[in-house]
Amino acid sequence: MIKELTSRRFFTAAECNAQKEMPLTTLVQRLIEVATEHANAIDIGYSRLCQYGCTWVLSRVTLEIDRMPGVNEYYSLTTWVENVTRLYSERCFEMTDDGGNVMGRARTMWIAINVESRHPADLTMIEGMGEAVNHDKVCDVVRCPKPRVVKEPDGEDCYRFRTCDIDFNRHVNSTRYVELILDHWPVDFFDANRVSMFDISYHHEALFGQDATVRCKTGDDGVHHIEIKGDDATFVLATLEVVSR
Amino acid sequence: MIKELTSRRFFTAAECNAQKEMPLTTLVQRLIEVATEHANAIDIGYSRLCQYGCTWVLSRVTLEIDRMPGVNEYYSLTTWVENVTRLYSERCFEMTDDGGNVMGRARTMWIAINVESRHPADLTMIEGMGEAVNHDKVCDVVRCPKPRVVKEPDGEDCYRFRTCDIDFNRHVNSTRYVELILDHWPVDFFDANRVSMFDISYHHEALFGQDATVRCKTGDDGVHHIEIKGDDATFVLATLEVVSR
Incomplete structure (x- = not known):
């Protein structure tokens, strides 16, 4: 093995x-x-x-x-x-x-x-x-707290899932959600900051043609909380931390 | 060499x-x-x-x-x-x-x-x-005729270029245009058909935040002609041919 x-x-x-x-x-x-x-x-x-x-x-x-x-x-x-x-x-x-x-x-x-x-x-x-299972190797990644849905977002974007978003499991592919999250910010935000921590959990599969809302809220600690939400379910919850370059 | x-x-x-x-x-x-x-x-x-x-x-x-x-x-x-x-x-x-x-x-x-x-x-x-230059190897790909702008499209989609669309040249990356073209059709179109020929020419670079319209027209011969157009310029012209699976 x-x-x-x-x-x-x-x-x-x-x-x-x-x-x-x-x-x-x-x-x-x-x-x-x-x-x-x-x-x-x-x-x-x-x-x-x-x-x-x-x-x-x-x-x-x-x-x-x-x-x-x-x-x-x-x-x-x-x-x-x-x-x-x-x-x-x-x-x-x-x-x-x-x-x-x-x-x-x-x-x-x-x-x-x-x-x-x-x-x-x-x-x-x-x-x-x-x-x-490899019992000999330790993973240092800190276990994030359970992510929560975003209430009273600072901003919202809308998107409808399309052909190229769909993978072999016939649902939206894992990386497309990551793009939707990063796309919430303009390109110069990432000129000034780099991502230091990113946590994403996939909750409900989104399918072709479904509408999504990307809801973001920045906490007092500067941590960004994101929810990608469909009409009836939360597709994805994520946390993003950046540091100045 | x-x-x-x-x-x-x-x-x-x-x-x-x-x-x-x-x-x-x-x-x-x-x-x-x-x-x-x-x-x-x-x-x-x-x-x-x-x-x-x-x-x-x-x-x-x-x-x-x-x-x-x-x-x-x-x-x-x-x-x-x-x-x-x-x-x-x-x-x-x-x-x-x-x-x-x-x-x-x-x-x-x-x-x-x-x-x-x-x-x-x-x-x-x-x-x-x-x-x-390799003079010993022949390329069989047929040279496509010069593509033309799409007049009187059968359908149009709108899109605004975002953060993840931008590459190291600070313009929209080459593959995003291909996605925009494929996204003109629903996923079941490609369940029934596969792409047999695709030609894309890049005419004018699109930048972050610019709006694009994807204009498609299917010819009498079944060939699909696509133009991705900005307010002032044509970004991309493409031709797509499919065959039934």
């Missing part, structure tokens, strides 16, 4: 955001890719879950970022499974530069849902899941 | 669109990445152009697609420079599966612009550019 997997990547100019760094959305996408690669390598991936009529769904991502990769920089993502319960599996990540310095850390939470019923499956039923 | 470069990639479930295939946007992104990788390898990349106060800008992409990569499939992208003139360089691509079967072909056109003036630079001024 391969208890951890490291993938070294090259970051190109073409992938950069306006600040000439890796966008937060790309980082989330890369974490999902590396998670998928590791899950496949230890045979708890997409194909395997298919046999159980299930699919992996990302439930939560917490990121702590010291520095993002820049143009023409190599970076490595290391991932391992921190724990598995009946309801969810936690998978952690460390991003390092070629000098071995830690650039960021992440903890993600995954559930398996039944493709037909859309209900969560019991992960302990899936053979080999328990053995995947 | 490395006259061609091949990059073998793995396509994960997490990258899929609703049809469980590589999205057209991802293919365009991958072409840009592999182009960047090759340009860096032969020292005509981003860093080199910086020395001349210039940056690469994608001017046109023409794609012919027989089949897109599916879940957990390896695919390879091979790229080479077809020709270089004072004003532009043409770079071609072939996408193959692990059996060596060609899945798709592309021709792209690139210009170098001066970062300050935003005007095109003379490519023949850049040392080594002429030697990059």
Whole structure:
């Protein structure tokens, strides 16, 4: 059993955001890719879950970022499974530069849902899941408090989910919500500030054609709280912290 | 001089669109990445152009697609420079599966612009550019006729460019326009049809906060013509052909 997997990547100019760094959305996408690669390598991936009529769904991502990769920089993502319960599996990540310095850390939470019923499956039923846990590696990411819905937002944006927002699970893909959140601020906000912490939890799946409202409120401590809300349900809750550049 | 470069990639479930295939946007992104990788390898990349106060800008992409990569499939992208003139360089691509079967072909056109003036630079001024051309390899992609603006569209969508749409050149990134085009159709259109040909030419750079209208017209031959238009200029012209699945 391969208890951890490291993938070294090259970051190109073409992938950069306006600040000439890796966008937060790309980082989330890369974490999902590396998670998928590791899950496949230890045979708890997409194909395997298919046999159980299930699919992996990302439930939560917490990121702590010291520095993002820049143009023409190599970076490595290391991932391992921190724990598995009946309801969810936690998978952690460390991003390092070629000098071995830690650039960021992440903890993600995954559930398996039944493709037909859309209900969560019991992960302990899936053979080999328990053995995947790496007891030797510690994840330093602080566990965020349970996020709350946003009351009396400072600002609201509206969006209708479209064709390119939909993934293979036929619901809105995980990174599109991250974009909707970042898009709440103008580009010069991120010229002046960089994201130091980001926490997003996925509550209810949004489907093609559904309307969403992005509701934001900044606390007295400067922490930004975001809710992406549909007509009948909360799709996503998130917390964003920035520091001046 | 490395006259061609091949990059073998793995396509994960997490990258899929609703049809469980590589999205057209991802293919365009991958072409840009592999182009960047090759340009860096032969020292005509981003860093080199910086020395001349210039940056690469994608001017046109023409794609012919027989089949897109599916879940957990390896695919390879091979790229080479077809020709270089004072004003532009043409770079071609072939996408193959692990059996060596060609899945798709592309021709792209690139210009170098001066970062300050935003005007095109003379490519023949850049040392080594002429030697990059691979005279031994033929690109089969048919040269599309010059695209025209869309008069009397069948349908229009509106969009305002936002933070995550902006790339390191401080203008809207190349793939966002592709998304805007695909988003003109509902998800079930692509359940029934697959893209067989796509041509997009970038005419005027769109900036943060600008409004765009996506104007589409389907010809009598079933070919879709698309214009993304700002208040004062045409940002993008595109042609899309689909075939029934």
